[in-house]
Each structure stands twice: as structure tokens, then as C-alpha cells.
Amino acid sequence: GIQVEQSPPDLILQEGANSTLRCNFSDSVNNLQWFHQNPWGQLINLFYIPSGTKQNGRLSATTVATERYSLLYISSSQTTDSGVYFCAVEETSGSRLTFGEGTQLTVNP
Amino acid sequence: GAGVSQSPSNKVTEKGKDVELRCDPISGHTALYWYRQSLGQGLEFLIYFQGNSAPDKSGLPSDRFSAERTGGSVSTLTIQRTQQEDSAVYLCASSRGRREGYTFGSGTRLTVV
Numbered sequence: 001g002i003q004v005e006q007s008p009p010d011l012i013l014q015e016g017a018n019s020t021l022r023c024n025f026s027d028s029v030n031n032l033q034w035f036h037q038n039p040w041g042q043l044i045n046l047f048y049i050p051s052g053t054k055q056n057g058r059l060s061a062t063t064v065a066t067e068r069y070s071l072l073y074i075s076s077s078q079t080t081d082s083g084v085y086f087c088a089v090e091e092t093s094g095s096r097l098t099f100g101e102g103t104q105l106t107v108n109p
Numbered sequence: 110g111a112g113v114s115q116s117p118s119n120k121v122t123e124k125g126k127d128v129e130l131r132c133d134p135i136s137g138h139t140a141l142y143w144y145r146q147s148l149g150q151g152l153e154f155l156i157y158f159q160g161n162s163a164p165d166k167s168g169l170p171s172d173r174f175s176a177e178r179t180g181g182s183v184s185t186l187t188i189q190r191t192q193q194e195d196s197a198v199y200l201c202a203s204s205r206g207r208r209e210g211y212t213f214g215s216g217t218r219l220t221v222v
Contacts, residue, residue: 031208041198041216048210086152090207095165096142097211099152 002027002091004100012106013077021072021103023087031090032063033097034072038083046072046085077107111135113214115201121220122191130186130217134203141184142204142211143176145197152200158184159207191221 003026013019023032034046047054047061049070054061058077063070074081084104088097114133122128134141143155154168158178169175173191178184188195198218202211 033210035211035213043200043202043213045210045212050208088152095159095207096154096157096168098154099144101151 002029002089002094002098004087004089004098006087006100006103008103009101010104012108015077015079015107015109017077018073018075019077019105021085023070023100025068025089028092029065029089030092031097032070033088034061034070035086035088036083037086037102079107079109081105082107113201113203113212115214115217117217118215119218121222124193124221125190127187127189128191128219130199130219132184132186132201132214134182134184134201135212138203138205139181140204140206141178142202143184143186144200144202146200147197155186193221195219196221
């Protein structure tokens with residue numbers, strides 16, 4: 001099956017800092033999503049982005065499908081951004097998302 | 110409904126008992142997925158329903174696990190003869206279709222004692 005690698009595994013920031021999270025995947029995909037899991041366990045869909053670039057407020061994401069990676073940018077981080085960020089992909093021959101191990105983000109005040 | 114609803118939110122059961130977990134997806138969402146997340150781990154796919162098609166059961170870890178989706182809406186995940194390794198958070202998600210964003214419910218935390 002497809003492999004999904006996220007980096008870094010852990011990231012600690014001061015409030016106001018910017019960060020970039022990376023997701024590499026091992027095969028062609030037709031579905032890529034980014035999720036934020038807050039400290040209470042709720043998974044929130046941030047982006048559906050199999051290719052191209054999208055922006056939503058302080059967050060943006062870029063997927064370069066031909067090079068098999070996606071980036072999630074967080075600008076002017078806030079303490080409420082803390083949690084785990086998951087990248088998930090569906091390979092072209094698949095039927096569901098395969099999740100990476102996540103990046104644990106801590107934003108300190 | 111406005112979101113994906115799961116019940117119960119917490120379930121403690123004795124080893125060997127059967128449990129049923131319920132998922133009520135967003136109205137009109139044809140795709141429904143079950144995942145589970147063990148403590149500190151990523152998400153493991155269990156089963157996928159799409160409309161009236163046969164479900165993709167390839168992620169079910171053993172024949173003690175089964176799921177159904179009635180009328181293309183509510184889904185029930187059943188675990189028979191629960192074991193301690195079944196302890197996890199069971200998450201349900203729905204989407205408008207296969208190439209659409211998922212919306213997850215809040216999950217059911219299952220503890221087998």
C-alpha cells in the first residue's frame with residue numbers, strides 16, 4: 001500500500017511564528033487531505049487538496065502531485081493551533097484515505 | 110444533521126462482551142468510513158460504504174468485527190467477544206463522494222476491561 005511520511009514529527013513554536021509541515025507519499029494520488037486533531041481529539045478537515053494551492057485564513061496548502069509531496073503552511077501561529085496535523089492520501093487505485101503518523105504542534109504563549 | 114454524530118461517546122465493557130457503536134452521517138453524504146485510533150497512534154482504516162455498492166471491508170482486523178449501513182444512512186459497527194486490544198477511539202467520517210473532503214465525528218472511546 002501507499003506510504004505517507006510526515007515531517008517533522010514534533011514542532012514547538014512561540015506564538016506568532018510561522019511554520020511549514022511536509023507530507024511525502026510514495027505513489028500517485030487522487031485525493032489528499034490535511035486534518036487538525038485538537039487536544040480534545042476532534043478531527044477537523046483543513047483542506048481537500050489533491051493538487052494545486054489553497055488558502056484559508058492563516059493556513060495554506062500546496063500539493064505537487066508529480067513530485068509526491070504536500071506542504072501545509074501556518075502563519076502567525078496561535079496557541080489554538082496546537083494539536084496534531086495529519087496528512088492523508090488516497091492512491092489512484094484505492095478507495096479510502098491512508099493517514100500519516102502526524103506532526104505534533106505545540107504553540108507556546 | 111449539521112455534523113457526523115456518534116454514540117455512545119464513551120463505552121466501558123468487559124472482555125468477551127459484544128458492543129455496538131453507532132454513526133449518523135451528514136444528510137446526503139453517500140460515503141461513510143470507519144477508522145480507529147489507538148492511544149498515541151495514527152488512524153487505521155476499518156471499512157468503507159459508498160451508496161448501494163458492496164462495502165470495502167478490507168481493513169477489518171478480524172471476523173469479530175462487522176458493520177452495516179441501513180438505508181444508506183446510519184451505520185453500526187459491531188465488535189463481538191471484545192478483547193483488550195480492541196480498546197481505542199472509533200471514528201466515523203462521511204463525505205459527499207469518494208473525491209470529497211471527509212467530515213469526522215467526535216468518536217467513541219471504547220475501553221475493554
